[in-house]
Amino acid sequence: QVRLVESGGRLVQAGGSLRLSCAASGRAYSTYAMGWFRQAPEKEREFVAAISGIGGRTKFADSVKGRFTISRDGTKNTLYLQMNSLKPEDTAVYYCAARSSASGIYSSMGEYNYWGQGTQVTVSS
Numbered sequence: 001q002v003r004l005v006e007s008g009g010r011l012v013q014a015g016g017s018l019r020l021s022c023a024a025s026g027r028a029y030s031t032y033a034m035g036w037f038r039q040a041p042e043k044e045r046e047f048v049a050a051i052s053g054i055g056g057r058t059k060f061a062d063s064v065k066g067r068f069t070i071s072r073d074g075t076k077n078t079l080y081l082q083m084n085s086l087k088p089e090d091t092a093v094y095y096c097a098a099r100s101s102a103s104g105i106y107s108s109m110g111e112y113n114y115w116g117q118g119t120q121v122t123v124s125s
Helices: none
Strands: 002-007 011-013 018-026 033-039 046-051 058-060 068-072 078-083 092-099 119-124
Touching: 002 092, 018 033, 018 092, 018 119, 033 068, 033 078, 046 068, 046 078, 058 068
Parallel strands: 011 119
Antiparallel strands: 002 018, 018 078, 033 046, 033 092, 046 058, 068 078, 092 119
């Protein structure tokens, strides 16, 4: 199995930037497809961004396109979400997810097998 641990969430003012990290460990995690989801209070969890295990293909939700960037380091042991031009509506618990697929890219919760515990991001006006 894969263990995912998110970090980097904090309070930030609107217009600011923040980088979230997801440390991954476990079998074949370096070739897993990965993604970021978020859940605001009393709302359903929603897709934010995803990246393929190989090939570096990425996908973003329309609400964050042009502001957020998803990436993984050279050893593929850490997933990042760079968030720029943050808005109050970005406030949520952000979750890292993984799926055992080397080439696929996924944007639905049900397509992922492993999840982290989440990290809180709060954007003030």
